[in-house]
Structure formats: structure tokens, C-alpha cells
Amino acid sequence: MESLNIQFDEQGLVPAIVQDVRTGEVLMLAYMNETSLNKTIETKRTWFYSRSREELWQKGATSGNEQHVKQLYYDCDQDALLVKVEQTGPACHTGEKSCFYREVDLGEESTVDPQIVERVFESIQDRRDH
Amino acid sequence: MESLNIQFDEQGLVPAIVQDVRTGEVLMLAYMNETSLNKTIETKRTWFYSRSREELWQKGATSGNEQHVKQLYYDCDQDALLVKVEQTGPACHTGEKSCFYREVDLGEESTVDPQIVERVFESIQDRRDH
Numbered sequence: 591m592e593s594l595n596i597q598f599d600e601q602g603l604v605p606a607i608v609q610d611v612r613t614g615e616v617l618m619l620a621y622m623n624e625t626s627l628n629k630t631i632e633t634k635r636t637w638f639y640s641r642s643r644e645e646l647w648q649k650g651a652t653s654g655n656e657q658h659v660k661q662l663y664y665d666c667d668q669d670a671l672l673v674k675v676e677q678t679g680p681a682c683h684t685g686e687k688s689c690f691y692r693e694v695d696l697g698e699e700s701t702v703d704p705q706i707v708e709r710v711f712e713s714i715q716d717r718r719d720h
Numbered sequence: 721m722e723s724l725n726i727q728f729d730e731q732g733l734v735p736a737i738v739q740d741v742r743t744g745e746v747l748m749l750a751y752m753n754e755t756s757l758n759k760t761i762e763t764k765r766t767w768f769y770s771r772s773r774e775e776l777w778q779k780g781a782t783s784g785n786e787q788h789v790k791q792l793y794y795d796c797d798q799d800a801l802l803v804k805v806e807q808t809g810p811a812c813h814t815g816e817k818s819c820f821y822r823e824v825d826l827g828e829e830s831t832v833d834p835q836i837v838e839r840v841f842e843s844i845q846d847r848r849d850h
Contacts (some may be wrong), residue, residue: 594824607746614744616737619800631826665822666812670749671745672820682796690793690802694724696761 597669598624603639604671608649608681609659611674617681618689620649622671636658636673656677727799728754733769734801738811741804742792747811748819750779752801764789766803785809 598604607673609708610617622630626637626646636649636657650656657675664671728734733751740747747798756776763783766787780786783843787805794801812819 605738605749607749616739616802619735619737619795631824634822634826635758653818660784662824662826664784664822665749665819666814666816666821667819672746684796686796689797689800691796692794692809694761696764696789696792700799717775 592658593642594667595662596627596664597623597667600640603641604669606636606671607672607675608636608657608675609676612628613675615688616690617657617677630659631662632672636675649681649720650678653679653683655681657681658694661664673707722793723766725798726754726757726801727797729838731771733771734799735765736768736801736803738766738787738803738807738846740807742806745818746820747787747805747807757801759790760789760803766805768793779811780808783813785808785811787811 596604596707602623604627605619606622608617609615613621620636621641622637623639625656626639627691629637629646629648633648636659638649639645640647648656648715656678657673658678659673659675661674662671663674680687682691684691728745730752732753734753734757735749737749738747750768751768751771752767753769756769759765759767761777764777766789768779769775769779770777778786783806786808787803789803790807791804792801793804798814810817810824812821814821816839
């Protein structure tokens with residue numbers, strides 16, 4: 591841990607993204623302080639710091655939906671973590687697999703690829719030529 | 721946007737995880753305020769708020785490495801965002817594809833599955849029985 595120089599914020603916290611190591615699905619975002627980060631590395635289970643309850647908690651300690659840590663990354667600024675886990679059961683307390691189960695409607699444009707005409711043209715051209 | 725009730729923190733920010741919509745790779749974590757979130761939705765490009773520079777910035781405005789927003793999710797507590805994008809070029813200012821390019825050594829245990837013996841046993845048993 592000595593070589594790890596994570597930049598904790600003024601509250602002593604760092605955001606940790608939790609991702610399913612098998613599917614790549616982003617499961618949740620929670621915060622770690624230095625103690626919970628150390629416990630995560632030692633136990634290979636995710637430990638976080640609850641800002642509302644002001645206490646450490648181990649994910650799944652009560653629900654049984656533990657996260658087994660397989661890989662742990664930190665970002666270029668050393669102020670964010672990415673934890674790749676094997677998730678037991680749903681990650682979200684609502685019972686949803688991921689906490690990110692609600693999508694913002696971005697309107698029609700997001701579903702229609704503006705380059706679709708170009709792509710169809712290229713595809714036709716490609717078939718003609720080959 | 722009226723129906724979106726994102727919980728911005730005391731600094732008016734919300735963390736936004738950016739994920740490659742095609743590969744599932746987590747590219748970066750940055751912060752949005754309400755204005756940058758609105759601009760992200762309107763323009764379908766990612767806009768963030770720089771805490772150090774205290775200004776809005778559009779990802780790729782100078783580097784050209786834009787992020788085209790395809791899907792936008794918010795979490796159960798409405799205090800974190802997940803943005804699925806098509807990334808042009810590398811996402812990280814270091815030139816790395818993802819900002820999470822450095823891994824913490826979790827020791828031997830992380831690479832050796834403690835249930836490997838059990839799995840081999842089950843595999844042998846399965847082959848015998850079928």
C-alpha cells in the first residue's frame with residue numbers, strides 16, 4: 591500500500607466504481623476512505639464508507655450479496671478507483687442487478703445514427719466492388 | 721429534464737462514469753454540474769465541470785477526442801451518472817485508452833481461484849455422468 595498514493599478528497603473519500611468482471615456491467619458507485627480501501631485489498635471483498643451513516647460497511651454483510659474483488663485499478667489523477675468484482679446476487683439494494691437501472695430519455699437523435707446514410711452507401715459500394 | 725431529480729452534492733456536482741458503449745470498458749470518471757448535464761443531454765457530447773479550473777469543459781474540445789453520448793443512466797440514489805459513449809481516440813489525457821490503466825497488485829490470491837479444486841472436481845464428475 592505504501593506505493594499507492596491515492597488522492598482522498600477533503601472528506602477523506604475516493605469514489606469507487608464497481609464493475610462486474612465477467613459482463614462488464616457497471617454495478618454501482620460508492621465511496622471508500624483509506625481504511626475501507628485497505629480492508630478491500632486485504633479481504634478481497636468490497637468495503638465502503640457510508641457518508642450518511644458515517645461508518646464502514648462491507649457490501650453484502652447483511653444482504654449476502656457480496657462482491658469478490660478480482661481486479662482493482664486507479665485512474666490517471668489517482669482520485670478514482672475501479673473495482674472489478676464477481677457479484678453474488680443483485681448489487682442494488684432495490685433488488686435490481688445494477689444501481690444504474692434507470693435511463694434518461696435522450697430523444698430521437700440518440701437512437702438514429704446520423705451517419706446511417708453514409709454507412710449504407712459504403713456498404714452498397716463495398717458489395718459492388720468485391 | 722423536469723422529471724430528472726439528480727441529487728447534486730454541496731458543491732453542485734455529481735460524479736459521472738463514462739463507459740465505452742461498444743466494449744463496456746470504463747474510460748473515466750469526471751464531474752458534472754447541472755449546466756454541464758443539460759449541455760450533455762442537449763448536444764449528445766459529454767460536458768463536465770472542472771473543479772480545479774472552475775469551468776465547464778467539453779471532452780475533446782481541444783484534443784478532438786470527443787465522446788458521443790449514446791445512453792445516459794442514473795443510479796438508485798440519483799447521485800451518480802453512467803454515460804455510455806462512442807469514444808473518438810483515447811479517453812485519457814495521458815494517451816491511454818482508459819484513465820484506469822494502472823492496476824493495484826492484490827497478491828497471489830486474486831489470480832488463484834480458491835474454488836478451483838471444487839470446480840475441477842465438478843467438471844470431472846460432470847464428464848463422468850454425461
